[in-house]
Amino acid sequence: MTSTSTEPQDTGRQDTERQDLGRQRSGGASTGAAGPAPAWAEPSDTPLALLLLGQGSDPASERGVDCPGELPAASDPGLVARAAAAKAALGDSVFVLGHHYQRDEVIQFADVTGDSFKLAREAAARPQAEHIVFCGVHFMAESADILTGDAQTVILPDLAAGCSMADMAALPQVETAWEVLADAGIADVVVPVTYMNSSADIKGFVGRHGGVVCTSSNAKRALDWAYEQGEKVFFFPDQHLGRNTAVLEMGFTLDDCVLYDPHKPAGGLTAQQLRDAKIILWRGHCSVHGRFSLDSVNDVRARVPEVNVLVHPECRHEVVNAADLIGSTEFIIRTVEAAPGGSAWAIGTELNLVRRLAKAHPDKQIMFLDKTVCYCSTMNRIDLPHLVWSLEELVAGRVANPIRVDPQTAAHARRALDQMLALP
Numbered sequence: 001m002t003s004t005s006t007e008p009q010d011t012g013r014q015d016t017e018r019q020d021l022g023r024q025r026s027g028g029a030s031t032g033a034a035g036p037a038p039a040w041a042e043p044s045d046t047p048l049a050l051l052l053l054g055q056g057s058d059p060a061s062e063r064g065v066d067c068p069g070e071l072p073a074a075s076d077p078g079l080v081a082r083a084a085a086a087k088a089a090l091g092d093s094v095f096v097l098g099h100h101y102q103r104d105e106v107i108q109f110a111d112v113t114g115d116s117f118k119l120a121r122e123a124a125a126r127p128q129a130e131h132i133v134f135c136g137v138h139f140m141a142e143s144a145d146i147l148t149g150d151a152q153t154v155i156l157p158d159l160a161a162g163c164s165m166a167d168m169a170a171l172p173q174v175e176t177a178w179e180v181l182a183d184a185g186i187a188d189v190v191v192p193v194t195y196m197n198s199s200a201d202i203k204g205f206v207g208r209h210g211g212v213v214c215t216s217s218n219a220k221r222a223l224d225w226a227y228e229q230g231e232k233v234f235f236f237p238d239q240h241l242g243r244n245t246a247v248l249e250m251g252f253t254l255d256d257c258v259l260y261d262p263h264k265p266a267g268g269l270t271a272q273q274l275r276d277a278k279i280i281l282w283r284g285h286c287s288v289h290g291r292f293s294l295d296s297v298n299d300v301r302a303r304v305p306e307v308n309v310l311v312h313p314e315c316r317h318e319v320v321n322a323a324d325l326i327g328s329t330e331f332i333i334r335t336v337e338a339a340p341g342g343s344a345w346a347i348g349t350e351l352n353l354v355r356r357l358a359k360a361h362p363d364k365q366i367m368f369l370d371k372t373v374c375y376c377s378t379m380n381r382i383d384l385p386h387l388v389w390s391l392e393e394l395v396a397g398r399v400a401n402p403i404r405v406d407p408q409t410a411a412h413a414r415r416a417l418d419q420m421l422a423l424p
């Protein structure tokens with residue numbers, strides 16, 4: 001692997017938090033008092049709980065399963081002290097990023113928390129930090145590597161921390177799909193748009209083909225821009241974010257959307273279907289947000305009459321349609337913070353974040369939208385032993401698990417990221 005070829009960071013970037021397009025369904029959310037707030041109740045375990053908690057492995061879908069060094073035992077009572085000591089010894093040379101979906105045991109050592117794009121920008125804004133320890137998943141560390149300077153190294157404490165959604169769109173599949181569009185005679189009028197939650201390879205593809213990256217906060221603006229450049233959009237890899245944005249925010253109908261299945265010949269679509277579509281959605285989804293169902297929404301409404309249902313746009317269309325409010329993780333956090341005491345919220349996003357919000361706002365009734373646990377299994381792979389190990393390796397002068405995007409891919413991906421930063 002070679003080191004990144006990215007330019008020094010741009011500290012004057014637009015603030016995606018200001019760009020957040022949190023959406024409110026017609027009828028509005030109920031923010032009035034809902035009576036005394038009961039204590040937070042954990043959703044129940046499922047047979048998948050161990051895997052969801054980051055134990056066990058799935059080598060077919062993750063980027064690696066073995067830690068190359070000696071991990072401290074999870075039972076070591078000195079782990080917190082060891083992490084604190086290593087971090088203090090490293091001083092400003094290390095900067096620890098913590099994604100909102102990370103465990104509390106890891107978040108306590110984060111210098112900053114946020115969503116994937118905010119964290120990449122935070123890393124880029126700290127050129128003095130020689131090492132960026134990214135407590136998130138692989139595509140996030142890649143984006144941070146692309147946006148940080150050549151002298152900085154991004155570290156992922158566990159290489160098994162991939163993203164099942166990002167893994168659903170592989171570059172050879174996307175190259176093949178583009179040939180299908182060319183055969184249908186529409187490649188020239190299609191603009192590719194990829195969600196931040198995609199590999200550097202896919203961002204590079206999109207950059208090579210004149211497209212743009214988007215986040216869950218700015219997806220509408222990215223699509224508006226794309227439709228100024230061409231007639232149709234090919235949206236990767238999250239079908240739900242693409243569909244929800246196109247239908248709920250841009251006035252398209254479900255019939256304007258077609259689903260390209262990379263596991264079927266020609267995506268399972270005819271040339272005419274491709275020519276008639278306004279937006280071609282890649283068949284990918286988030287395995288965490290995809291678990292919420294219309295039944296979850298109906299059930300919580302029956303149990304808690306004045307509840308406000310607040311969900312992430314990675315949820316399925318019928319779930320988003322039934323919700324009161326829709327928005328990114330940053331939007332969800334701000335909405336809960338601004339809510340009046342006593343109000344009730346059923347939140348459809350990753351469990352670590354919902355649980356943390358419940359702890360931080362005991363005056364509000366905050367519940368998880370589903371009755372069963374719904375962690376991001378790969379996010380949960382970053383635990384305290386891995387964090388301690390990666391920090392102590394740095395103290396010892398060794399860099400464990402560096403994430404480096406090859407210079408050519410990084411340059412193309414940077415173009416698509418810069419186009420996002422330039423969105424009005």
Ligand code: SF4
Nearest residue numbers: 163164165286288376
């Ligand atoms: S929550 Fe979903 S999109 Fe986010 S890292 Fe996990 S699998 Fe990927």
